[in-house]
Amino acid sequence: MGNINAAVDLQQDGDVAVIVMDNPPVNALGYVLRGGLMQAMEAVRAKPEAKAVVLIGTPRAFSGGADITEFGTIQKQPLLPEVIAVIEAFDRPVIAAMSGVALGGGLELALGCHYRVAAPGSKLGLPEVKLGILPGAGGTQRLPRLMGPVAALKAIVAGTHIPVEKAEGLVDAMCATREEAVAFARSCIGKPLARVRDRDEKLQEARANPGLLDEAAAPLLKRARGQLSPAACVQAVMGAVNLPFDEGLALERKLFRDLVNSKESRAQRHAFFAEREATKVPGMPAGLKAAPVKKAAIIGAGTMGGGIAMCFANAGIPVTIVELKQDALDRGMGVVEKNYRTAVSRGSMQEGDVAKRMALFTATTDWSAIADADVVIEAVFETMEVKREVFTKLDAIAKPGALLASNTSTLDVDQIASFTKRPQDVLGMHFFSPANVMKLLEIVRGKASSYESLARALAIGRAIGKVSAVVGVCDGFVGNRMLHKRSAQAEALLLEGALPQQVDAVVTKFGFPMGPYAMGDLAGLDVGWRIRQGRGTTAPIADALCEAGRYGQKTNAGYYKYDGRTPSPDPEVQRIIAEQQRKLGVNPRTIGDDEIFERMFYPMINEGARILEEGIATRPSDIDVIWMNGYGWPIRTGGPMHYADTVGLKHIADRLDFYADRNGDETLRPAKLLRDLANQGAGFAPPTKAAA
Numbered sequence: 001m002g003n004i005n006a007a008v009d010l011q012q013d014g015d016v017a018v019i020v021m022d023n024p025p026v027n028a029l030g031y032v033l034r035g036g037l038m039q040a041m042e043a044v045r046a047k048p049e050a051k052a053v054v055l056i057g058t059p060r061a062f063s064g065g066a067d068i069t070e071f072g073t074i075q076k077q078p079l080l081p082e083v084i085a086v087i088e089a090f091d092r093p094v095i096a097a098m099s100g101v102a103l104g105g106g107l108e109l110a111l112g113c114h115y116r117v118a119a120p121g122s123k124l125g126l127p128e129v130k131l132g133i134l135p136g137a138g139g140t141q142r143l144p145r146l147m148g149p150v151a152a153l154k155a156i157v158a159g160t161h162i163p164v165e166k167a168e169g170l171v172d173a174m175c176a177t178r179e180e181a182v183a184f185a186r187s188c189i190g191k192p193l194a195r196v197r198d199r200d201e202k203l204q205e206a207r208a209n210p211g212l213l214d215e216a217a218a219p220l221l222k223r224a225r226g227q228l229s230p231a232a233c234v235q236a237v238m239g240a241v242n243l244p245f246d247e248g249l250a251l252e253r254k255l256f257r258d259l260v261n262s263k264e265s266r267a268q269r270h271a272f273f274a275e276r277e278a279t280k281v282p283g284m285p286a287g288l289k290a291a292p293v294k295k296a297a298i299i300g301a302g303t304m305g306g307g308i309a310m311c312f313a314n315a316g317i318p319v320t321i322v323e324l325k326q327d328a329l330d331r332g333m334g335v336v337e338k339n340y341r342t343a344v345s346r347g348s349m350q351e352g353d354v355a356k357r358m359a360l361f362t363a364t365t366d367w368s369a370i371a372d373a374d375v376v377i378e379a380v381f382e383t384m385e386v387k388r389e390v391f392t393k394l395d396a397i398a399k400p401g402a403l404l405a406s407n408t409s410t411l412d413v414d415q416i417a418s419f420t421k422r423p424q425d426v427l428g429m430h431f432f433s434p435a436n437v438m439k440l441l442e443i444v445r446g447k448a449s450s451y452e453s454l455a456r457a458l459a460i461g462r463a464i465g466k467v468s469a470v471v472g473v474c475d476g477f478v479g480n481r482m483l484h485k486r487s488a489q490a491e492a493l494l495l496e497g498a499l500p501q502q503v504d505a506v507v508t509k510f511g512f513p514m515g516p517y518a519m520g521d522l523a524g525l526d527v528g529w530r531i532r533q534g535r536g537t538t539a540p541i542a543d544a545l546c547e548a549g550r551y552g553q554k555t556n557a558g559y560y561k562y563d564g565r566t567p568s569p570d571p572e573v574q575r576i577i578a579e580q581q582r583k584l585g586v587n588p589r590t591i592g593d594d595e596i597f598e599r600m601f602y603p604m605i606n607e608g609a610r611i612l613e614e615g616i617a618t619r620p621s622d623i624d625v626i627w628m629n630g631y632g633w634p635i636r637t638g639g640p641m642h643y644a645d646t647v648g649l650k651h652i653a654d655r656l657d658f659y660a661d662r663n664g665d666e667t668l669r670p671a672k673l674l675r676d677l678a679n680q681g682a683g684f685a686p687p688t689k690a691a692a
């Protein structure tokens, strides 16, 4: 509690006034903090002894930006641009002393100050684009004036957190402590007030050469695939170059208002809070601290094992990889090193770091090397027999209390846990391929998994930069179980008359990076074929492709033919489909894009409802997190369950009934939860922080 209000304290340090912002956890600029800042500035105005002002936050955060929960509500005065205007026009130097993070409105607040200093390690950035908006408090106008418009454009459209050490032009001095910041402020007394709005020198080049920004913007917009906010960011930065400052500011404000009320931004704000919510386990004792992980071990040096091991090494955690045979181990380690070399050639890693990263790996065929690991993750062949062997061994060798995890994507984690005498320490940690790249980690909670184990898995997820969601045990868990419903429809649609390229086009138009068949070709069609053979099930067209030796990209032919990695439609596939239609007596028909869309996505949403009914996922938003981070569901629609709520559950349930009746397929019948909610006119989600 400050002396100005709950979030702001005004202190005097000799001839320097210090305004301390303390609004836990991240100094979000909610109305209490904004109001406190305004009052503090007025209080300083009345103090002639204050010759300069330092604005400071906490070590964790100067400020994490606007309070996102206020978006979509009527924001209370003063608004952030008004606070910034008062600071910028102040008659004495105001110095932002940044530490931790200065993001979004937090950085914009600092850009409105006359000088900026920062503690080493601080991260600065305007990440609003990730919330489907743009910096709405002058960031698009001031950042280009300090960084140059091209660099600013890239930073704003990517929403990057820039380490202060690389934030050229943004900071006037590095100050590790408050005392140093105050001393810096003292050195500014009597100097002219340096207002960013008046600095046009870095804009001149782009003003003289209007093509410069267009050229920089083109690849950024291509990558954004039609999303609204990146395009608005570009427009606003162009305004910084081409318009007088105040007009640029007005343009930015208008674009901000339009975006904040868009469906896209609502979905992206939902995604932000959903990711944080997904790590909260109901009933977990408050304050339960996860035991630290100083050493990890991975069983299996295949694609998954190697990728998972890289996640640990990338986070600076020593990791041991165990394989049965030396040649498989050598092959696996070769792939790991090759991946790092590729990162160097792409510029995302320094040459000198490869050796440092590789030094964190211990590769061995000796199982006793896992004895001191805090976590062991198994990534071996997907049969229960193999898992039994591995977990029996782990139980005998791993130290007491070590977390024992399986990367299984389908098998029963409870059965796997039963192979040990410590089922409380066992759970699933399901990574997605390529494991060193994909963000999602499904943490599969067994019946016996303890809260300590869950807390540890969640802490590991955080340490290695994953987005985690805790799910229960069932076939395919959440992600793959829903995917199976899409795959079944993908097969059925081909049999009924659609073509792979038509279906894939509908799915990519919605925003997925790939359609189901292109994805199948990439993953390898033989994988599913073998699983079906093992289970005694069939998928006539997928089976026929495999019987013809068409396994996907690896054989240059699958649902498409390939020239390198580029797919093109193949008349041979059409022939194979027609043959299966004849065999099964199916009369193909023309299928419209609307039907394709509904049959791709509604059965998945329906399965999501069943998953909720069964308590496999705790919240609908957890399912959204899984699909956005593991399967490429477009973030601008907020994930399957959020999307379903925006469409309306009644429509979805009615369409599912229609397809169930027409196709005589009871698996398409709406789940009870879906039908009940539809009848009540409700959605899956209760109102959330981002609802508005």
Ligand code: CAA
Pocket (backbone or CB within 6 Å): 025, 026, 028, 064, 065, 066, 067, 068, 069, 080, 101, 103, 104, 105, 106, 108, 127, 128, 131, 134, 135, 136, 137, 139, 273, 276, 277
């Ligand atoms: N508004 C409201 N709540 C916020 C918030 C914000 N800007 N930033 C974080 N929080 C909340 C989180 O929801 C979380 O709440 P719970 O504990 O209840 O789940 C809590 O603060 C801690 O957040 P994290 O778990 O994410 O903490 P972290 O230390 O891992 O990360 C962070 C901190 C980097 C600031 C991260 O929270 C983050 O990226 N926040 C959003 C930053 C952002 O996008 N700012 C721009 C806002 S829009 C804007 O500023 C518009 C404008 O132009 C005026």
